[in-house]
Amino acid sequence: MDIFEVVASRYSCRAFLPTPIPEHAVRDIVERASRAPSAGNLQPWRVYAIAGQRVAELKALLAPRMNELPKGEGGDYRIFPDPIEEPFRTRRFHVGELLYHSIDVPRADKPARYRQYARNFQFFGAPVGLFFALPRAHGVAQWADLGGLLQTVMLLARGYGLHTCPQQAWVSWHRTVRTFLNLPDELMIYSGMALGHADESAAINAWRSPREPFDAFASFEGFEG
Numbered sequence: 445m446d447i448f449e450v451v452a453s454r455y456s457c458r459a460f461l462p463t464p465i466p467e468h469a470v471r472d473i474v475e476r477a478s479r480a481p482s483a484g485n486l487q488p489w490r491v492y493a494i495a496g497q498r499v500a501e502l503k504a505l506l507a508p509r510m511n512e513l514p515k516g517e518g519g520d521y522r523i524f525p526d527p528i529e530e531p532f533r534t535r536r537f538h539v540g541e542l543l544y545h546s547i548d549v550p551r552a553d554k555p556a557r558y559r560q561y562a563r564n565f566q567f568f569g570a571p572v573g574l575f576f577a578l579p580r581a582h583g584v585a586q587w588a589d590l591g592g593l594l595q596t597v598m599l600l601a602r603g604y605g606l607h608t609c610p611q612q613a614w615v616s617w618h619r620t621v622r623t624f625l626n627l628p629d630e631l632m633i634y635s636g637m638a639l640g641h642a643d644e645s646a647a648i649n650a651w652r653s654p655r656e657p658f659d660a661f662a663s664f665e666g667f668e669g
């Protein structure tokens with residue numbers, strides 16, 4: 445697969461096969477991903493990978509708590525601007541519509557939407573869960589560095605024929621995850637990520653999120669030829 449195919453074939457996969465992923469493959473992906481650049485080469489990231497029994501334990505920990513606290517423990521940081529203004533509000537709304545439409549869940553069916561959202565905390569069935577953390581004291585530049593690391597992991601996963609879903613949803617359970625991973629106080633979780641083989645037969649994997657047309661986000665000047 446060439447780099448263009450790698451980029452084009454990545455999407456947020458939300459249904460995985462249970463097929464286990466060998467530890468060496470996950471290690472290789474994470475180690476290679478550390479070639480991602482970071483301002484001043486701070487490499488502000490910490491990556492936690494769990495599989496097998498550890499994934500089962502985390503799922504079992506959360507399943508009953510989802511009923512007690514449907515919205516989780518409250519985020520450790522604000523994921524979206526509040527209020528979220530146009531055009532971002534509509535883009536977010538639209539991608540949600542596409543997702544729920546793909547699994548025949550009408551907007552009004554809140555319990556069914558919640559059931560789908562709750563699948564985040566099952567890693568959408570993936571055999572491997574990743575968590576990405578950075579020092580709490582760090583700023584926007586380091587958060588951007590973490591984004592670069594996540595994307596590099598997601599692209600390298602394609603090299604193994606694997607798919608991913610980045611999951612900031614886990615931030616709503618940051619206290620539980622922190623305790624579970626034994627995260628030091630000075631670190632905070634930026635995002636989780638599901639990793640595994642896509643269930644190609646799942647309807648939720650059969651649609652793709654749209655993008656704005658090129659001219660809406662890019663300005664070019666001074667090119668010759």
Ligand SMILES: Cc1cc2nc3c(=O)[nH]c(=O)nc-3n(C[C@H](O)[C@H](O)[C@H](O)COP(=O)(O)O)c2cc1C
Pocket residue numbers: 454455456457458539564609610611612613614635652653
């Ligand atoms: C940092 C980050 C966190 C995300 N968190 C979640 C999440 O918790 N659950 C989810 O289903 N999708 C999550 N997404 C996926 C986005 O919804 C998705 O990237 C966007 O709609 C574009 O679709 P695509 O990734 O399929 O191209 C996240 C994406 C990013 C970059």
